[in-house]
Amino acid sequence: MSKEATGAKRLAEGILQGGRRELAKLITRVENANPAARLALAELYPHTGRAHIVGVTGSPGCGKSTLVNEIVKQLRAAGETVGVVAVDPTSPFSGGALLGDRIRMRDLAGDAGVFIRSMASRGSLGGLARATADVVRLLDAAGFDFVLVETVGAGQAEVDIAKAAHTTIVVQAPGMGDDIQAIKAGILEIADIFVVNKADRPGAENTRKALEMMQRLGDGGNGQERHHSRPLGSGHEAAVELPPSAMRPPRPGWEVPILLTVGIEGVGTVEVIDAIRAHVAHLHDSGELQVREAARVEAELAMMLREALLADLLNKMPAEQIDVMLARVVAREIDPYTAVDHLVKAGVNGNESG
Amino acid sequence: MTKEKIRVLIAKPGLDGHDRGAKVVARALRDAGMEIIYTGLRQTPEMIAEAALQEDVDVVGMSILSGAHMAQVPRVIELLQANGMGDAKVFVGGIIPDEDIPVLKEKGVSAVFGPGTSTILIGKIIREAVLGE
Numbered sequence: 001m002s003k004e005a006t007g008a009k010r011l012a013e014g015i016l017q018g019g020r021r022e023l024a025k026l027i028t029r030v031e032n033a034n035p036a037a038r039l040a041l042a043e044l045y046p047h048t049g050r051a052h053i054v055g056v057t058g059s060p061g062c063g064k065s066t067l068v069n070e071i072v073k074q075l076r077a078a079g080e081t082v083g084v085v086a087v088d089p090t091s092p093f094s095g096g097a098l099l100g101d102r103i104r105m106r107d108l109a110g111d112a113g114v115f116i117r118s119m120a121s122r123g124s125l126g127g128l129a130r131a132t133a134d135v136v137r138l139l140d141a142a143g144f145d146f147v148l149v150e151t152v153g154a155g156q157a158e159v160d161i162a163k164a165a166h167t168t169i170v171v172q173a174p175g176m177g178d179d180i181q182a183i184k185a186g187i188l189e190i191a192d193i194f195v196v197n198k199a200d201r202p203g204a205e206n207t208r209k210a211l212e213m214m215q216r217l218g219d220g221g222n223g224q225e226r227h228h229s230r231p232l233g234s235g236h237e238a239a240v241e242l243p244p245s246a247m248r249p250p251r252p253g254w255e256v257p258i259l260l261t262v263g264i265e266g267v268g269t270v271e272v273i274d275a276i277r278a279h280v281a282h283l284h285d286s287g288e289l290q291v292r293e294a295a296r297v298e299a300e301l302a303m304m305l306r307e308a309l310l311a312d313l314l315n316k317m318p319a320e321q322i323d324v325m326l327a328r329v330v331a332r333e334i335d336p337y338t339a340v341d342h343l344v345k346a347g348v349n350g351n352e353s354g
Numbered sequence: 355m356t357k358e359k360i361r362v363l364i365a366k367p368g369l370d371g372h373d374r375g376a377k378v379v380a381r382a383l384r385d386a387g388m389e390i391i392y393t394g395l396r397q398t399p400e401m402i403a404e405a406a407l408q409e410d411v412d413v414v415g416m417s418i419l420s421g422a423h424m425a426q427v428p429r430v431i432e433l434l435q436a437n438g439m440g441d442a443k444v445f446v447g448g449i450i451p452d453e454d455i456p457v458l459k460e461k462g463v464s465a466v467f468g469p470g471t472s473t474i475l476i477g478k479i480i481r482e483a484v485l486g487e
């Protein structure tokens with residue numbers, strides 16, 4: 001075993017024994033896509049699957065970190081340990097990042113039952129989702145009862161991260177353009193709980209109403225129960241009027257709550273905790289937990305398989321052949337489909353002979 | 355493979371409420387390609403050392419204007435050594451009397467940046483200290 005591999009193994013063992021330094025170091029290796037991190041993750045995998053993972057997402061400045069601080073305080077009061085991953089964007093110009101989420105989480109300092117890690121989004125979207133999932137796994141293996149993941153916005157990366165969470169909280173705030181036009185259809189798909197924060201500000205009630213309206217629209221198109229109770233065809237017609245992304249996937253047995261909070265004063269956060277706990281119970285009782293877990297693993301494996309196969313094939317494809325094909329396609333001597341056929345065959349044949 | 359990034363914790367120990375300088379440096383270091391974890395005002399040495407550990411930073415930068423440096427900085431270094439973060443480079447910025455600088459360096463501070471030090475220079479010194487150039 002290489003020195004790096006032995007080191008990774010030792011870090012994994014340290015994590016299982018509650019070592020915080022080891023945990024922090026291994027998170028860094030995962031972030032740096034260090035190959036040794038994979039060995040440690042493999043070692044730790046059997047010890048994962050116990051934490052309840054909560055995603056918290058929303059526009060910058062809507063109060064996510066403030067809410068995370070309050071949620072963690074209450075979970076701690078109930079004796080639960082909590083790991084936090086706070087993701088902020090990397091500057092596309094410098095590659096650097098300013099990670100300020102800890103400013104709002106100062107109440108949590110000095111508590112051995114809490115571990116907070118700030119993460120920059122760094123490179124590709126897919127890369128971020130995978131690195132985040134791996135960091136969450138490390139915290140899970142370290143034995144934290146809850147893992148909270150704070151991410152910005154509702155782009156593809158957040159949707160992917162949300163899929164890896166058991167409970168996703170979408171935070172909105174009034175006066176931040178989070179009104180009916182701006183509310184992204186995608187958030188209906190990922191939200192298990194809506195929070196309208198900054199309820200001390202004017203417009204909070206409007207934001208709540210806008211969310212409620214969008215929910216109703218989504219239900220009209222896709223709500224299971226209603227669909228069944230209607231005469232044939234009418235559910236279908238409603239569905240045609242809405243873009244598919246605006247439709248909420250059916251959450252049988254779960255009514256997505258819309259909660260108002262004032263994060264800076266801790267107002268309404270008890271209700272958020274209650275909703276999280278109710279959702280945990282719902283996931284367990286309905287069997288939805290297994291369904292989600294299976295879907296998540298399937299998506300993850302499919303993605304990794306795709307990447308591995310592609311990398312393998314590209315590796316085996318003779319580089320000069322790619323150049324030749326490129327030139328021929330440019331010269332209109334051959335069409336791109338035929339070129340790809342040739343290249344894939346060349347890659348696969350290289351596989352057989354090698 | 356992702357390139358490794360220099361991670362820097364920027365903290366304001368002590369009771370003074372001025373973090374303008376700390377924020378300017380934080381932004382400059384971000385623009386120099388580093389990942390900055392900014393912890394905000396009124397950090398105790400315990401909070402700083404624990405945050406440094408959780409964030410696995412290469413550098414701990416402290417901005418102090420209140421004159422509390424001789425009490426706070428050596429304590430942070432002690433705690434960093436105790437929690438396994440002794441390798442992290444420690445920098446101090448702010449208003450530090452000349453006669454205190456050798457004492458702080460003796461205790462393990464890599465460099466002290468007085469008011470008006472160019473942020474480009476700060477970035478360069480930090481990079482060299484971390485990469486051992």
Ligand SMILES: Nc1nc2c(ncn2[C@@H]2O[C@H](COP(=O)(O)OP(=O)(O)O)[C@@H](O)[C@H]2O)c(=O)[nH]1
Nearest residue numbers: 060061062063064065066104197198262263264
């Ligand atoms: N008025 C008001 N301000 C809040 C509330 N919650 C958070 N804030 C403030 O909103 C700003 C952004 O909060 P933060 O938690 O950092 O938002 P994040 O970017 O979503 O993580 C900070 O200045 C907070 O003090 C609230 O309920 N009401």
Ligand SMILES: [Mg+2]
Nearest residue numbers: 064065101150
């Ligand atoms: Mg935040």
